[in-house]
Amino acid sequence: MRYAERGYNLEIDLSRGGIERVETDPRLMELYLGGQGTAAKLLWDRVPPEAEPFSPENLLIFSSGLFNGTPVPAATRTSVNTFSPQTSLMAHSLMGSYFGVEMKHAGYDKIVIRGKSPDLVYLWINNGKVEIRDATHLRGKGTQETAALIKEELHDAKVQVAAIGPAGENRVYMASIDHSHASAARGPGPVMGDKGLKAIAVRGTQDIHTARPAELFEICLRLSKELYDNPNVGDWMATDEDDSFHHDNFSWGNARTRRKDFWSKELQGRWTRLKYDHMDRQTGCYNCPKKCHNVISWPGRQRFSYKCYGKDTYHMAAYQELDFSYDILGVAQELGLDSYSTPQVIAFALELLEAGILTDQDFPGMPSDVRKRYFYLLDKITRREGIGDILANGVSWAARQIGKGAEKYDHNTVKKFEQLPIKLGKVNPPYFLMIATGEKMSITQIEGSFPQDPLPTMEQRQEFVKNWAAVPHEKFKEWFLRWEKRNEISNEASCAITDWNEAMHYIDDSLGLCGFVSSFRGQFGGKTGYHVWNIPQLISLSTGLDFDKDKLWKTFQRIRTLVRAVNVRRGLRRRDERPPEDHWAVRNEATEQKLLGDYYEFKGWNSDGIPTKETLDQLGLNYVSDDFIKRGILTGNGGAPSRETSKEKGEQIESRGA
């Protein structure tokens, strides 16, 4: 019997209509855990590096995390991995709620989709019975509407649905896959659309087993209570109405303006009333004691939910207030658009209009009211109509296609991906490393274990480190105690901090643990629900494998290095690892490049960011080093970058300005 995992993947070939249940190698769990870890292995093994993201060879992989469906609380994340058309690199995408758990109860650790369907279809997985069904009647339908229609059609309200909206169907790069109150962004939405797959509906009624169930259950019941009681985990914004942090520190518009005195008591009172006057309830994901989703009913709109900073992105991009976000979020979620990148793309377009690079002719019939403009552009982008067809490729590609100096306004992307709109004064060295080298694309998916800023007094620092159980090594406490100015921290500490921050995300994303109770939440208060000291026991009890902290750490290194290898084989190099030029006002190229070099060395990568043969072999990734040598990558040959995409599948657009 297989414990924690089910031991089978569901393989779907949409070109041929093939459906296969394939047993997996049990050793892969020990090496890569599950979730994104084992997904990275599949992408390495099965997608040749020259395969375009929009090609039948590209895989779209839905993975349950290793802990999904076990009693481990807050193990709610399903990962969706593929190669992103925006970055050409491995897309990192996660969603919460129920999907991965249901998949596992249906009998599958992963749903692996290849090929392309000639017509729009959806997948209906009912335990061992799997059908590829016609979805042409769902074309153009919203994400929640699609889920409701499918449940009705299947006469089962317990079916879990993950669907794309019209944005995904039209291969908009910012398209998300939506499920329940969760949404998987950063790449897989347009690939799902390209494959002609509107939705996956899954229903499972099979047992999940763990190796030492009674002991595990008892520990998990206690953990669940601890997570509930712990104010440092979950979404602080669900209960704390003071959101001065984002509004006073993040940049508004096209990552342009800081409004340091925006927040006020009066505003807080007004927005709190607005929230509670329209909030139905707060919901949680499967077997999680926190409640991070704020479910909002806004007059005349579809009920929607948001969490964390997702509440702020639209009104901050448009220099509006919370009511605007409430008005637009439900619409955007039905269209299936990511709320982090989409507002930035729209703010970028409107800035180009103001600058005269785009003109009124590019926006025929656009209203003058800024709020209405956002709705207008949501529609154009979703339908890839006119300027929307270019904007649908995200800021970085759109800037190149528009030309005429538009490139200068693309000032907030790394690896062609929109970053959070943060523009600060002096460089925070670990943040430099995370933004430069992170392959999960958004800083929220990389930062989180070590605090963002030093605490002002020694007493506060001592208080912070006193019960800091999560640190993998005592040296982190020393570094934190000695840290006084944000920009003054040694390269040695910066490398180790970045490594630890990454470690927790790579572990979470393979186990299906939510960052809000683990990787993301150590930075505020230090007391996370999960860390390298308690996770190994949970792995051991659930899987029956012997795990300890060192073995877990090595597993993280293996998965992280494999993800880097997957991307290196597709052309990722040191030249791509640059934070936006204006991310900090004060820069020093020499010290930054020294830091980057030190980090590569720390990681066991060469000066171009490629893992060395020694590093690879030591982690058991000999098949990677063999491949790198065969391809000449370890001698420094590059790979192919991705190209732009238009509405017509496969067609390339010439850059407008070139």
Added chain:
Amino acid sequence: MKSGLKTKIVKDIRVDVDKCTGCRSCEMACSAFHAVPKYSSLNPARSRIRVIMDETKDIYVPIRAGEYTQAECTGRNLYTINGKEYTECSFCPSSCPSRDYFKEPDSGLPLKCDMCEDEPSLVEPMCVQACQQDALIYIEREEVVDEQKKDVKLDDMEIVFDALVKKHGKKRVLDTFARLSKR
């Protein structure tokens, strides 16, 4: 206390649908507790508590499995509470042909909540322990019962007839008995 009256302990679970977050920890925990051996498997489909959910309508109602019933209701009520429309089934605990709640997924046999009766007994049923939101609260209360109304012990024959009456109704059983007795 008046002679002939005594008290008994009634176990209640108070359900606050406003506090339910839809996390379904109760389902997970129930299925683990009732697995054989205990905790050996997890499967909400085997749970004796289910959260009846409709996210699009903001409906979250945890219900516990009650009696098995052979037939579904002929007519059902729709309830509007605070502007939200619930079906009667949203609150109904029966294992019933109209839906697949509270049936063993493999055999289809009905499931029934037993309040986690166990030796040694639990402090609270497992679903309540798993619910951190206090949407489920366990209470024991005393209820006064009339001791005079003694439980009637049925003999074997009566058990057979009782079952027949339950299944076919008193009239059909009487008619059949009358017909048989004329043979």
